[in-house]
Amino acid sequence: MAADTGDSRPLQVPKRLLDAVGDDPAEPVRSWLDSLPQLAARRLGAWELTPERVVTPGGRGGLVVLVRQADGTPAALKFPVPGPGRGDEAAALAHWNGWGAARLLRASSEDGALLIERLQSAVSLRSLPEAKALLEAAGTVRRLWVPPPADSFGTVEERTGAAAEMLPTLASGAWAADVRPLADEALELRSGLTAQPPERLLLHGDFRQGKVLAGERTPWLAVGPRPVVGERAYDLARLVLDRCEDLAAGPGPAAAARRRIAKLADSLDVDRDRLRGWSLFRAVEAGLRHGAAGDRRRAELLLEFAGWL
Template sequence: MLVPFKEEMPVFEPYLNQWRLQPEGAPIHTPGSDLLPVRFEGRAAMLKVAHDDEERIGARVMAWWAGDGAAEVYRQDEQALLMERATGPGSLMRMALDGQDDEASRIACATIARLHRPRGAPPAGLASLEDWFAALFLAAREVPARFAESAAIARGLLGSQRDVVVLHGDVHHDNVLDFGPRGWLAIDPKRVLGDRGYDYANLICNPELPTVTRPERFHRQVAVVAEASGLGTTRLLQWVAAYAGLSAAWFLEDGDETYADSDFQVLALALDALAGNGARHSG
């Protein structure tokens, strides 16, 4: 059994004692949280201690899903979340790179559909999709040549939202994991409410996927995701164009020009495809 270094324990210690957890791996540190693999009542679990409101509200979303399409939450307070840990051997990223891109996309789409099922009142503190796109609209004012078309499409979509749901907000190949007998489940949601189409766009845009800017991959996965999601090709392409611009704006804010360039390439592919369909803007 791997036990974390003592100096890394203080953030986790109250929960290890309170929830009777046994450390089972090295800590993972992200800008918004600290995570520790643990055992809980004999089960593989992950302890996540949040450091910002986005992570804290995301934890509320995880609990609200109640294990339907997402990892099950075992314990929770205002600061920390204890959830089931993925132990299955599968990986959507590996599938996408090993000739199973279609299947990976369909699995992700099926997971998204489970997350979007009708439920009760949503958790408190969610952002509107309009607020979520603020970085794109700012970028379009500052650098219209690069962002104006994406922003115009986004405005059209936001003004014609259809199926408004609690969104995951960051669906990509490493946020839908293999939980063995429980199947493929989502982790790490954001805190946003809006049109369900938003959640499918990053399957086309994910810059961590090396093949994402290849035209043949783009067109094939647009077809697969449009069918699996029920969005239709034009609506999906519009969400891809809007999301690619937003993602590029975020990456440039972080100084990551490489990933921003990937998003701009996907944006160009989406705009070309929409021009071919005669439908750049949403109504």
């Protein structure tokens, strides 16, 4: 699938994106995917952008094209997959205004397109040794934790509430029989964690090493938020799960996982128990989702990680 941009370099929609949303039953998503080449061509023309290349393999949340603006300045043009909260990424980037995250240059309410400061898409924190990556990640995410704009984003309670409702169903499959006690624990932990949230801050929502890219005006900047309002421990929990395959391959993975929690919690002044609780919940929820989607290898790794906690 390619976009007619008026030159000899059609824009190919990456296979990863096609695989991620190609079978989505929602009509808006199917229509968006079918019309994406035309949407891209129109937006390139309307904003006077010259395409260089599509970022591949890219992400599952949208199409990203590296472009040049009319004055030659590099940028990245993104078309997020339509769905609930489609405009939240633009709102969060605008609120941060380049503080800890890529700067939003333009946004279209018509087709959801975002023109974003160009970062080095091939260089993320995952390219660093783990200890250095976690240090830089902690320094980046703390900049994002700011008071949110009024009434503009959903809350952690709402987001995890939807996930919690699905856990019993996801854990009911025969393959998941052994992890039902973990699912029960995750639900109990989530209930306690959401009863009295200690703070209300704007969170990235999907913060991990692959979402932090090398920049020019500052060494590392976050991209691709799924913004939500809540406590820092929820945001940090996704980082705890990052590169869990490295822990699994090393000696004493359970102790290493607990040390990671302690180190991150202490470096960012986050309560260790709350970080452990959210890490376990997010590991179980993600593991069961991967298992239900047929990715047993990833599911088993995440659920094993949850067991270590």
